[in-house]
Amino acid sequence: MDADADVLAADATAGQTCDFDAIFTAHFARVARVVARVVRDRGRAEDLAVDAFLKWWRHADPRGDRTIGWLYRVAVRLALDELRRSARRSRYEQLMSVLGRSTPTPEDLHLANDEQQRVRSVLAGLRRRDAALLVLRSDGLAYDELADALGLNRTSVGTFISRAQRAFRNEYVRRYGEQ
16 A cells, blocks of 8 residues: 555544545555456456445445455455356357357258268278277377277377377378368
8 A cells, every 4th residue: 555545544444534536546556456367357357446436435334444455355256256257158158159050951961971981981991909099089088098998008009099090091081082
């Protein structure tokens, strides 16, 4: 706090009426900085800091020595609420973008089915270990899990996957051409 803020806080503790403009001027920048660290948007942080000061002005309880602490507590709560609101909005928008996709056309379904058939055909033409590695890895198994499932040396799994991918790519290009 600067010297003016110390004087205001001393006046507030003495039970004197605090001047809104003086408190606002003394603490706004710092309250806005605290909020900005949470919401990471300087403009929104300033809006929330103003909201905190307006709440303080409207309530008679947080006067005196409780003013500054009350302001920071309310500002941080507003910032956290904004953060939660933003995360919730982001989740809803993501959900709506997934739900908002158009229904696939029969042509889209046929093309996807055709591609799946090509991949299955190429996998059937690979060595058993290579095909198993690619299928299990595409299902999200970690290197350790792959090594356990296929009886491989844990340190060689990455090399085996790389070779299997190369073999798949070469076989796919041989059968269907460059896509």
